[in-house]
Amino acid sequence: MRLLLLALLCVTTLARADELPVAVAANFAAPAKQLAADFEKETGHKLILIFGATGKFYAQIRNGAPFEVLLAADDETPARLEQDGAAVAGTRFTYATGRLVLWSGRPGLVDAKGEVLKKGGFAHLAIANPRLAPYGAAAVEALTALKLLAAVQARLVQAENIAQTHQFVATGNAELGFVALSQVIKDGKVAEGSAWVVPANLHQPIRQDAVLLDKGRGKPAPEAWLNYLKGDKAKAIIKSFGYEI
Amino acid sequence: MLNPSDLAAIWLTLKLATVTTVLLLLIGTPIAWWLARTRSWWKGPVGAVVALPIVLPPTVIGFYLLLLMGPQGVVGRFTEWAGVGLLPFTFWGLVVASVFYSMPFVVQPIQNAFEALGERPLEAAATLRAAPLDAFFSVALPLARPGFITATILGFAHTVGEFGVVLMIGGNIPDKTRVVSVLIYDHVEALEYGQAHWLAGGMLVFSFLVLLTLYTLTGRKAR
Numbered sequence: 001m002r003l004l005l006l007a008l009l010c011v012t013t014l015a016r017a018d019e020l021p022v023a024v025a026a027n028f029a030a031p032a033k034q035l036a037a038d039f040e041k042e043t044g045h046k047l048i049l050i051f052g053a054t055g056k057f058y059a060q061i062r063n064g065a066p067f068e069v070l071l072a073a074d075d076e077t078p079a080r081l082e083q084d085g086a087a088v089a090g091t092r093f094t095y096a097t098g099r100l101v102l103w104s105g106r107p108g109l110v111d112a113k114g115e116v117l118k119k120g121g122f123a124h125l126a127i128a129n130p131r132l133a134p135y136g137a138a139a140v141e142a143l144t145a146l147k148l149l150a151a152v153q154a155r156l157v158q159a160e161n162i163a164q165t166h167q168f169v170a171t172g173n174a175e176l177g178f179v180a181l182s183q184v185i186k187d188g189k190v191a192e193g194s195a196w197v198v199p200a201n202l203h204q205p206i207r208q209d210a211v212l213l214d215k216g217r218g219k220p221a222p223e224a225w226l227n228y229l230k231g232d233k234a235k236a237i238i239k240s241f242g243y244e245i
Numbered sequence: 246m247l248n249p250s251d252l253a254a255i256w257l258t259l260k261l262a263t264v265t266t267v268l269l270l271l272i273g274t275p276i277a278w279w280l281a282r283t284r285s286w287w288k289g290p291v292g293a294v295v296a297l298p299i300v301l302p303p304t305v306i307g308f309y310l311l312l313l314m315g316p317q318g319v320v321g322r323f324t325e326w327a328g329v330g331l332l333p334f335t336f337w338g339l340v341v342a343s344v345f346y347s348m349p350f351v352v353q354p355i356q357n358a359f360e361a362l363g364e365r366p367l368e369a370a371a372t373l374r375a376a377p378l379d380a381f382f383s384v385a386l387p388l389a390r391p392g393f394i395t396a397t398i399l400g401f402a403h404t405v406g407e408f409g410v411v412l413m414i415g416g417n418i419p420d421k422t423r424v425v426s427v428l429i430y431d432h433v434e435a436l437e438y439g440q441a442h443w444l445a446g447g448m449l450v451f452s453f454l455v456l457l458t459l460y461t462l463t464g465r466k467a468r
Contacts, residue, residue: 053434159417
């Protein structure tokens with residue numbers, strides 16, 4: 001009898017388990033993997049995570065990419081997709097809010113108040129391209145709010161996305177840079193070098209929104225995944241990676 | 246239409262391609278000459294290193310150049326010691342990367358041209374008492390001219406089309422490292438498809454014209 005029940009359970013799980021392609025912003029790759037593993041264990045649905053730049057996802061989704069859910073790096077792209085009719089209206093929500101951090105691979109270079117920006121002593125300050133990346137736009141806003149943009153302008157180097165910004169700093173080619181807290185945090189602390197977590201009031205919140213895409217309309221798996229992301233367990237995982245909610 | 250930053254990127258790209266091509270002809274010619282004539286065991290390894298950029302993804306080359314030219318890298322330590330600072334995020338950093346990246350497109354056509362010459366013209370020059378250097382400049386170089394034309398055009402065009410390496414080590418700085426291919430990528434990512442079309446379309450026409458010129462020139466030579 002018990003065996004039969006188990007077999008039945010397996011069959012029903014299999015029946016529910018369809019593969020769900022999710023487009024995920026590259027900065028959210030690490031938490032997404034952990035969330036996906038937990039979600040798969042809980043529900044039996046199988047996720048296929050595709051990591052990339054949100055702008056590229058937009059172009060791909062508009063041109064028929066088979067993604068059913070988008071976890072974007074901003075809140076504009078999901079809104080735009082909804083306007084275009086490529087996402088299901090009323091399904092957007094903020095799954096994580098990013099924190100910006102001024103980070104250096106060298107211990108002691110970045111002080112606890114970010115005074116290093118005024119003092120100088122660096123040749124290159126890396127930021128993500130503010131036209132493309134929300135973290136880049138936030139970095140420029142913070143520099144503007146601190147009235148330091150003009151002073152550091154000549155020393156700015158731009159990366160195409162936040163992952164490359166981290167690479168510029170991690171390889172030491174730029175002494176410091178504005179990266180995502182999620183990239184340098186480990187067990188709740190900045191793992192290496194020195195850092196200043198930029199106060200959130202210096203820039204617009206870096207809202208990362210999720211949305212149900214047209215290809216996932218009416219299917220159970222994408223809906224379950226979005227609901228899972230809103231749950232307390234998921235939120236705790238997301239927070240542990242240096243995001244706020 | 247093209248705005249000033251587009252024009253600056255086009256100018257920078259042409260400058261980068263010109264400097265790179267001139268340097269490559271100067272560096273590549275002796276390498277090609279050596280590769281064409283040596284019987285040394287080193288021919289295989291050197292030829293393989295020269296050809297590496299054809300096979301490797303540009304992101305691999307860019308990533309390793311970033312490490313090598315960085316403060317902890319061998320090249321970076323050398324350039325800092327020599328007093329020129331670090332190369333990433335500078336125009337000359339792009340030149341160094343491009344020279345490496347476009348090397349096979351210059352060396353291989355010249356090497357093929359030198360190999361096609363064979364020994365006889367040089368032996369004839371030697372019997373006429375031409376010194377080796379004289380024979381090289383007045384016999385080998387003129388005879389290998391089609392190879393040099395191909396090398397120049399391919400080296401120039403390949404540098405213009407370079408993207409991945411520049412993206413990895415450039416830092417997107419106006420007038421220094423923001424070349425056309427990177428700017429096109431920016432426009433596309435920022436969903437400014439109109440701006441992107443002007444540059445991308447221009448690039449397409451340019452590439453077609455370059456290859457058309459190349460095939461017309463070399464085709465005529467063959468006949």
